[in-house]
Amino acid sequence: MRRRPNAPPSKTPQKNGSWVSSRGNRLSPAGLQSAFSAARELAGLDNGKALRPHDLRHRFAVTRLAARHREQADVQALLPLLATYLGHARYTDTAYYVTGTADLLGMAADRALIGGGAS
Numbered sequence: 001m002r003r004r005p006n007a008p009p010s011k012t013p014q015k016n017g018s019w020v021s022s023r024g025n026r027l028s029p030a031g032l033q034s035a036f037s038a039a040r041e042l043a044g045l046d047n048g049k050a051l052r053p054h055d056l057r058h059r060f061a062v063t064r065l066a067a068r069h070r071e072q073a074d075v076q077a078l079l080p081l082l083a084t085y086l087g088h089a090r091y092t093d094t095a096y097y098v099t100g101t102a103d104l105l106g107m108a109a110d111r112a113l114i115g116g117g118a119s
Helices: 029-043 053-070 075-086 091-099 102-115
Strands: none
Touching: 053 075, 053 102, 075 091
């Protein structure tokens, strides 16, 4: 198929977004909020405190870290990989999740007391 000489270039889908449309384009903040609100309502998660997209990122990070703690794995070694998944530019942004919940703090404290060192 040939393009008209003065036609604007076709839009190339943006592949770098965490939240994309069915066409592969990054969702705008308003588009994300609208889609997320509809999904929340459909899932029955609109019961008082509003769930935000960031809450899903936080739950993912905390769940991964808790699983690694339960496996007695080196949690610090997971942080660079987790930073990549979360799209953090700085390692310190991801390190926050190590102390993100009371459960994680408890697991880390138990490991430090039993194993003689924090990980």
